[in-house]
Amino acid sequence: MTEQSAAPHNLPPAPTPSPHMPASNGDPFSREWIARLPLSDAELCRSAPAVWLEKYGCVATGRHDIVRAILPDWRRFTSTAKPCDDPFSLVPPVLVTEDPPEHTEVRKALMPFFAPTALAQYNAAFAQEADRVVTEALDRGSVDVVTDIAARFVLKVFPDMLGLHDEGRKLILDFGDAAFNTVGPINEIFQTSFERAAPAFAWIEQHTTRDAVRPGGLASRILDLGSDGTIAMERAELLVRATIAAGFDTTVLVIANAIGALLAFPEQWDRLRADPQLARGLLEETLRYDPxxxxxxxxxxxxxxxxxxxxxxxxxxxxxxxxxGRDPIKWDEPDRFDITRKGANLGFGAGIHLCLGQALARMEFSAIIDAILRHVAVIEPAGEGLRFINNAAVGWAHLPIRLKPV
Ligand code: HEM
Structure with missing residues (x-):
């Protein structure tokens, strides 16, 4: 636990095992466990409403009603201290690590940039880029949906919007990978990604300064919040990094995870083709099924x-x-993927920390799915996929597919 995070509530050191719940000596942050996500987490959390994780000295819960109740309850469940907190955390210490009033100040300042009305100006550029990425993939026939479609698209539209330098953008995914790894323990998975991310840290350091970002871009406007005194300059700089850390790997993964689920449940692809309005249901169901x-x-x-x-x-x-998302008390047949399913999932969180970038993520997702629906008649698996091994970000690292045009 960091000094900074423990201070606001003077919380005691990591507690002794809770007598109120069963203990587990499993390791949810081992490679074997992560390769089986989300089922491995679901199995742990179906065993009891809450479990004490002996290895990490924390409570684990995945019961929908408990998670739904705790996420917005910042008075009784602070975000300033978290399981596996450590002084090496790469999560920029702003916003997601804060409670009101500190959190309110930055959230209020940042919100207008991420409102759907403010984002509407990017719609045409997103649609154009999505078209380009999907038609190029079709020309090739067989592609990796993660690298050739999702990452290609996201690494173009979001950095353009932020006003980041063109060269070296791929490194942003390594930065996100390492940042999400620090949400978990300092294990071998984190160490490996941290070492790989060294060039990414240097790139981020160099390319997110006032002089490096394009004037008028989103990063520059966030930095303006510092120069005009709305928030402290140091916090404005952290916000640019927090936005980058949170906004890339997640969006790449949600696109790939949706396609992965459609491959596993091909009748859902047929339904989607028959009714493209179900694209919204596809996103919601992906956020539940493979968040x-x-x-x-x-x-x-x-x-x-x-x-x-x-x-x-x-x-x-x-x-x-x-x-x-797989809690059988909340969801009928939770392991079945159904894009017409009703009910609110927690994939974007809930309460004051509800994902700030969700309108943007929705826009990116819908641009790419719309382009796929316009151009692609058949999506088939073209080999074994490989799951992403990360402590806190879930989905596909590689997923080979074959596409046939309409
Ligand atoms: C499908 C893609 C995404 C998913 C699944 C996702 C998920 C989440 C979740 C679950 C939280 C809540 C954290 C908590 O309660 O502690 C969150 C917060 C946040 N997300 Fe996202 N996110 C996505 C995309 C994005 C994008 C594109 C951005 C870019 C701006 C972004 C920026 C943020 C920020 C800044 C926060 C912190 C908000 C706060 O603490 O008030 N996210 N996200």
Missing amino acids: PARVQGRTATEDCEISGVQFRRGDPVALFLTAA
Whole structure:
């Protein structure tokens, strides 16, 4: 736990095992476990409403109703201290690591940039780029949906919007990979990505300064919040990095995870083709079935009970969105992918920390799916996919597909 994060509530050091729940000696941050996500998380969390993770000294829960109750309850579950907190965290210490009033100040300043009305100006550019990426993929016939479609698209439209330098953009994904890894423990997965990300850290350092970003771009406008005194300059700089850390790998993954689910449930592709309006349902169902953001951390600030589970003041709590999406108490046949399913999922979180970039992620997703629906008649698997091994970001690292045009 970092000094900074523990201070606001003077929380005690990592607590002793909770007597209020069964303990597990499993390791949700091992490679074997992560390769089986989201089912491995779901199996752990179906075993009890909450489980004490012995290896990490924290509560794990993936019951939809408990996660839904805790996410917005910032008074009793602070975001300033999280399970696996450590001084090496690469998550920029702003916004997602804060409670009100600090959180409110930056969230309010940043919100207008990410409102659907403000983003509408980018629609045409997104549609044009999505068309280009999908038609090029069709020309090739066999492609990797992660690298050749999702990453290609996101690494063009979002950095353009931010006003980032063209050269070296691919490195942003390594930065995001390392940042999401620090949401979990400092394990071998983190170490490997941290070493790989060294050039990415240098790139981010060099290309997010006032002189490096394009005037008028989103990054420049966020930095303006610092120069005009709306927020401290240091916080404005952190916000640019927080936006980059949060906004790339997640969006690439959600596109790839949607296609992965359509391959596993081909009748859903037929339904989508028959009714392209279901693209929205495709996103919602992907956020439930294979959500890119795996786990959110909080720490209890007082003794309390949520849905019959006792939390003690100081308990670090890992909220598994992966498991909440597969909770059989909330969802009928949770392991079946159904783009017409009703019900609100937690893939973008809930409450004051609800994903700030969700309108942007929705726009990117819909641009690429619309282009696929316009140009592609058949999507087939073209080999074994490989899951992304990351402590907190979930989905496909590689997914070979074959496309046939309409
Ligand atoms: C499908 C893609 C995405 C998913 C699944 C996702 C998921 C999430 C989740 C679950 C949270 C809540 C964190 C918490 O409760 O502690 C969150 C917060 C956040 N997301 Fe996203 N996100 C996505 C895309 C983006 C994009 C494109 C951006 C770019 C701007 C972004 C920026 C943020 C920020 C800045 C926060 C912190 C908000 C706050 O603390 O008030 N996200 N996201």
